[in-house]
Every structure is written in structure tokens, then in C-alpha cells.
Amino acid sequence: MTDLLQRPAEAPARVSNPRTWTHPEPTNADPSGTPEVRRATGTIRVVDVIRAVGCAAASIGLTAWFFVYALPLQGGLGFVVLAYLIFLVLFTILTAFDENGPAVRDRVISVVVQSLAFLMLLALAVVVIYTVGRGLDALPHANFFTQDMSNAGPLDPVTRGGVIHAVVGTLIMITIALAISIPLGVTTAVFLSEFPGRYSRFVRTVVEAMTALPSIVAGLFIYATVIVFLGFNRSGFAASLAITVMMLPIIIRSADVVLRLVPGNLKEASRALGASTWRTVWHVTLPTARSGLTTAVILGTARGIGETSPVLLTAGATTYLNLNPLVGPMTSLPLTAFTFVKSPEPAMIARGFGTAAVLMALVLVLFSIARLIGGRGPGQLSNRQRRSRQRTSQEDNLRFRAREAGAVAEPSVPVPRLSLPKIPLPRIKLPRLPGRRPRP
């Protein structure tokens, strides 16, 4: 500050405005006259790449030598593990030639972290690809999706019979479960977030405790009450109840988290305008949290669809297509996959993997929908919503102006609705909020 105040007196004469003083322009040129080279700011250096590639080649070579000549070793897994360990040792030694201790540790740990992440993604990819691959024996046949297993014996080839009964059963069960758990779950979540008090705290504690309920215990509960105690037969409805008991705490908990993220000033603004509690909830809180609530419900659904054990205890497996959830046993996709693979027949096992692949596809679809809808914080608008609001606001503006103009000239004539020019808006990539997705 003082610098700026004192220096103008001795500032060079070429500064036109005496109230601003700038440093003389820095010259990039070296004293020697060579132009400065732009520095690379990338984090990977050529020497790092060369070092890693060299170590990889050396470790593979060394391991091959060990396997062929030096040690009595065999097996693909052993080769990979030994090669990896040798790679790490070589990499450490080679890095230590150039770098100091902390840098060596940094490089080695970065290699370890990246390989752990790679290993996990690889394992998960293997799980998915193996399932789909084994299911490919059954999946290409159209009958797999159009027939049930009532006419297919255990020795029949995959060209007979299918899993339509399981697909329909899954859809019926999850529909009933959602019909119960969405209204109940969302209302309870509203209760927890809008009516704070000792009672709602107690309900929240119990709900959080029940998210720990193992799914088999939920199934056992419905089995013991509905089937053994009340004497009903196993049915799709009983399985839906078991899924509901399992899904309800999950949905309530994540919906509660989403509702609590709704900014308080929105609700207060609504109350300040004189809206009552339920109008505030209906017109402000729920619409603001809509995308988060949808995500919560869909992720809960994905959990509910994939669970085998509650259905195993309560639905009773069947090979027939049963459309009535109240009478007769029913089956679901995971349960069908489970019963298929218990058979030793290759065709049945192929069907089991095919069923698992169908189930995964269903979960993937649900998950993609959740990603498309969710991923936006409460109150954050999509481009389309933003455009529509902007259009409404412009329309209002024109209406007001037309009314003012009309009020002067001819008050009695109603103003015609003006057609608006379509205003192109820039598409804005909205930032994704971290942590907006409720925890499963």
C-alpha cells in the first residue's frame, strides 16, 4: 500500500495516468538471449514411464526364468503374484537411484494404490462378464423370455422353457412392495424432518436400527407371522411384505437425509407468505427434493429386487406363471437363479446364469434412471426447467407491460396472449454436487 502511494513520484514518464503505477513489464528473455521454453506442468514424466515399463519387462522376464528354471513353481495366479512382487521390488530399487526417501515412498505407494483399484475393478468386471458369458447359452433364445418352466423338465435343453414367470413375479412383488413403502416411507420421512420432537427422534432411532436388519431375518419374520402364525399359504403377497419390511427403513432413511437437505430459507419464505405447513410441504419441500426422493426410492428398489432370502422363505418357488399374488406360490428372478443353479444339469445352470444376467440388466436400468433423475441437489434446476421458468417469467413481464399499456389506452379490452420468440439459451453444464446421493 505504502509502496503504491510513494512510488508514483519516481514512476517512469511513459505512464500516462499518474494515479496508476505499474511495474515495468517483465521480459521473458534470458540475459543470454535464448527465448524461454514453456515448462511442462504434467504430473507424469518420461522417465517415470520408462522406469515403469522397464521394471514390468524385467519382472516378467525374471518371473518366467524362476518358473522355468529356478524354482518348482506353477500356476497362472502364482505367476502374476510373483511378477507383481518382483516388479514392486525392482521399481523401488530403480526409483531409489534417482530420488530421495519420501519421493520413493510416494512413487511406490502410488503404484500400490493404482494396482489395488485396478484389481477391484477387474474383479468386479470379471463377476459381471462371467455371469453374462455363462448366461449366453440361454439368453439368445427367444423362448427364454416368453415361456415359463412348466413344460420344461430338468433334462430339457435351453430351447425349451424360460423365465417369464420370474420376471412377472419380480415385477408384481416389487410393485406391491413399492405401493406400500413409497407412501408410508415418504410420509414418515416428512414426519421425521418436518415435525422434530422427542417422538420423531425415537422413530428415527428405531428406523436407523432397522436398517441393520439382515434380509433373511425380515423373511423369517414374515414367515413366522403370516405363514406359520396366521396360517396363510406362501404367496407373492407374503414375499412383497417381506421385501417391504426390508426396504422400508432403507427408503425412509435416505428420504429423510434428502428432505433435511432442503434449504430452510425456502420453507421459511413459504411460511412467511402465509402458507400452512402442509402447503409448504406439498408445494415447496417435496418438489424441491423430488430428484433426491426419486433416487432414494429407486436405489431402495434395486436393493429389494436383488434380495433372494426374504423371497426364498415366503414366496415358495414355482415353475408356473402365476399372475395372482394372493393365491399360489410365486417366484422372483434371484430366487429362480438360485433354484436353477442348485441343479447339476448344464442347461439348468446356463438358465441360472441367464436369469442372473436378466436381473443385473434390470438393476442396471433402474440405476441408470436413478442417475438420470438424481445427481442434482435440491433446488438445482435442469436446463429444461430453467428455460421453462425463464419463459414463464418473460411471459409475465410481457403480460404486465401489455396490461400497463392497455390500462392507459383501453382498459376494458382483454389483452391477447402474446406469442413469444424462442430465445436460445446457452446450455450450461451443471456441476454435480458431492454427496448429494443418499447413502445406501
Add this chain to the structure above:
Amino acid sequence: MSMLRSEPGVTAVLTTPILPSDSPRALRSATDVPDRIFRVIASSSGTIVLIVMGLVGLFLAIRGYQALAVAGPAFITEPSWNPNSGTFGIAAVLSGTFFIALTALVTAVPLALGTALYISEYAPGRIRGVLVSIVDLMAAVPSVVYGLWGVFFLSPAILPLSQWITTYFGWIPIFAVSGFDANDPLASPTVFSASTFIAGIVVGLMVAPIASSIMREVFTQAPIGEREGALALGSTKWGMIRSVVLPFGRGGMIGGTMLGLGRALGETIAVYLIISPVFVIQPHILEKGANSIAALIALRYNEASAFEISALMAAGLALFLVTLVVNFGASTIIARSRSGSQSD
């Protein structure tokens, strides 16, 4: 009232106006009828949920008590499961559950931690979002899929590894396998199938995405100022992670691990498909034969007498209590930690 500065020429004087009849107004807001109805609906749905959830716990406790009263304290110490003859207990299944869950954690935690660190610290910005989606999607893959993979792919593939471990590390008690002679070239590897080890690895792969997702979320919340401070002081990337990210995310690491443990304890189908049930305490994780409470229920519920159902309920109650403690511990640790205080 330090905010009132007396400026030259202006004198600020605070006086309380004394009005003759100033009694506090009654602040009573009249709730109209729709609001009252809304309140009743909301709290009654809360009550319904409370009743259902309470019923689950209550029913488990009451029905389980029937069996517990017969078994007495032997319920904890007895490994065999013959409810009809009166000798039954959860010593074998509970310990088996823990062995499987611990094996799962040993598999899952390094993978989850590595993946979470990779996604939050090392991955280039372009693929980060994709990786987050993949890991979250994997957390939603049904457990029966992992079970199928474990039975048909992993079980045969892992036998040489099991054999190798017991050959060279068999002197460590948990890796010992009775009936296996490393010097016998004709030894059959079937003694290693259907073991705790295989079930644990499969369950571990199943819970790793869940744990990883929570850890990643916490790591990305580490304050940017502290990260840059560490880097500006000359630390390497790992130095920054060790001194800023890991201490900040410790609560999330422990919490994510424990939530994974909760899922691993309750896992049914994958375990059921893989293990061959035994009713002895089986600390040799590589040896054929294992058990868990969830698998026991799935195995025995069918054609069980009323008393057997009650015994299974007691076992389910024990499982529920264990997962409850683990989950509450997890959420407390997450909420108490520095990173959890601003999240849910």
C-alpha cells in the same frame, strides 16, 4: 452496544420507551384444520412404521425367548443344532459368521481403501465420474450374482492358492488343514473346497464397493486448503494423503468398514451357495466346511416344527443384535468424526 459509535455532533442515546400498558402479547398461532389433519397423517404413518419395526424386534424376541428358555446359557456355548432333542446353540454358527465376515473384511478393506484413494486422489478428472458410477453400481449388484460367480468360477480357481497357503503357512493355526499332507503328491484338493476362505472372499468382493463408496465420499471432503497447505510445504502426494486426507477421513474409513461388516454378517445366499455346513467351531478357514447364522436359517426354515422356528428366531435375534451393534457403532463413529459432522 459497542456498535453504536458516537460521532462528532451526533449523540446516540438508547432509551427504553416506557409505555403504560405494555404486556407481552400472546403468541398463539392457530393451526387450521387441514394442517391438523396433515400432522395427524404424518405422525400416524410414523407410528405405523414404528409399530411394524417394533413388531419385528418384539416378535423375534418373544418367539426367540421360547427357545432361549429351553436352551438356557448353553445357547451361546453349544455348537450343535438339534432343537428337537433340546441341544442346540449358536457357538458354531456365530463363530462361523464372524470368521466369514473377518475374512471378507481382510479382502475388502485394502481393495476398498485403494479404490477410494485412487478415485479421490489419483484418477484423472475425466474418468473419475465414470469410476464413481461403476463402484456405486457394483454396490447394487444382487448378491446371488456374486454367489453364482463364487461357486462356479472362484471355487475351482482358488484351490491351488489354498493348497499353497496351507503348504507354506500351515504352521499358523488358522491356515492349518486337518487331513492334508503337503508331501503327498496324490492329495486331493477337495479338502479346500466350500471353505470359509472362499465364502469370505466372495462376501468381501460384495461389500468392498459399499465400503469404498463411503470412504471415497469422505476423502473427497478433505478440505482443499489443508491439502494445498501440505503440498505447499513441500510434501509429496502420499505425504499429503497421509497427513491430511487419511486423518480427516479416519471416521469414514472405520464407519465404511463397519457398515461393510454389517452387510457381511447378514449375507445369506452367497454363503449358502458356497459353504458346506458343519456344526463345529471351525477356525481353520481353508478347510472344507463352514457355517453362518443366515445360512443356517435358509437351510433349516423349511419343514421346521414350531419349536425349531423359535430356535431359528433366537439365532436370527442374535444375528440382528450383532449387526445392530455394528451398525450403531459405525454411524456413531461417522457422525463423531470431523468429516461426518457436516454430512448426514
